[in-house]
Amino acid sequence: MMFLCLVLLCLVVLFTGCERRALTYYEVTELHILVDWSQSGLAAEEENYGSTILFYPRDGGTPHIFQMGERTGETVRLPMGTYDAIIFNRSFNDFSNIAFRGDSYETLEAYARKVETRVDEVTRVETRTIISSPDELAVATLEGFIVTEDMLGNYSQTTYGRTAASRTAEEETDEIYTLRFVPKKLTRKVAAVLHIEGLNNIRSATCRLSGVAESIFLATGRTSANTVTQEFEPSNPEFYPGSPFNGTLSCHFEVFGLNYVDNNNLYLEALLVDGKTEFTSDCTNVKITENEDGTGVITLILKADATEKVPDVKPEGGSDSGFDVDVDGWGDDIHTDIPIN
Structure with missing residues (x-):
């Protein structure tokens, strides 16, 4: 009898462990990112660059940053949570005359990289001067996007990283979710x-x-x-x-x-x-x-x-x-x- 109880206990632990491992596999959801740059007003040469999207968790965690080599869309994965998102042309390091600072959705700031402080020889008044024009910058945002528990695990390894398909949320029968952005010029x-x-x-x-x-x-x-x-x-x-x-x-x-x-x-x-x-x-x-x-x-x-x-x-x-x-x-x-x- 004691032996039978031990066997049953081991089986319970075994199946429980398997179930836990299966659940931990589905910790993220897969999202298609689609970007329409037609209203951005950017120069034609911007097509040679990718884009960057940041998802800031509302709970204050570290933002999820994705560099998109194809600027019109790619596939990303996010864990469960509520997010505010920002997408802009190029990557952080692709700009010649723009740098970035800020550690939250509200404080992310683009500023002039090349600024000099000059002192008038007569009045001794200091003047801060931008000596190189900023690059073109276009941005789109999305606030309060929620990844729910039932959205997790909606992917296979063969779909990850592909360019997003052109379809609406209503057309999605395989539970792949799409986020659409239309950036506008900020500079x-x-x-x-x-x-x-x-x-x-x-x-x-x-x-x-x-x-x-x-x-x-x-x-x-x-x-x-x-x-x-x-x-x-x-x-x-x-x-x-x-x-x-x-x-x-x-x-x-x-x-x-x-x-x-x-x-x-x-x-x-x-x-x-x-x-x-x-x-x-x-x-x-x-x-x-x-x-x-x-x-x-x-x-x-x-x-x-x-x-x-x-x-x-x-x-x-x-x-x-x-x-x-x-x-x-x-x-x-x-x-x-x-x-x-």
Whole structure:
């Protein structure tokens, strides 16, 4: 009798152990991530990069981070819990001029990687200056997504890591769950046009614009409270019709945000065609407006005038103008349209 009881006890322990091992196998659920970048407003070359998705547990645990080589979708696995998710283009290390900080969904922040603190020699006032335009950044979020117990174990080893299939949750008969994201651009493009009298005397130019945000929070799109100055280099000289002396410099650059409700200061610094004279000027009539392209992508239009005429100097090498080159060396004409409201 004692022997029979021992046998029954061993069988109970054995089957209980098997059941526990089976349950521990189903600790995660498999999710298809589908991403539609058509409304992101990103440049075409962004297709060469992947994307990153982070799932932050509501209980405060470590976020689950997935690097997606195929940016339009992949398959990931998550344990049971409630999550807030953020997806953005590229990986943390793929950006040249953006870095990241923050240890939670609410505090994940993209900030300018290349910032200098400069001291005015006369006033001794310190100014923080972004010296390289941020890369383009597009983001989508999802809050309060729940992985329940009955979602666990809905996969086989052969499906893991495949690109997500294009189907809706209602169409899923094999209990594979799909999350869909439509990222929108978080950085803003600025189209700058600077009107200059004496443009023919300028070899190169650098501008500094005040009122620019130094960072932005990915979850909310809120920019940093403190603003800095951002540096950019206008080029593309275009002379007014009938004038060989006066015209515009223009360029495009990215910002995290721009406080254009208040007055923005714009400062021009130029090297003239003699190769040694430096010209500086505060700009006036600084006007910033928005141009929406119909898909939700907003471009900021910046227009300003140089306060003073650029002085005439003798070009280095004896040419009549810094932009006077041999016509035979020119390539085909390239026409670039800058949207102006």
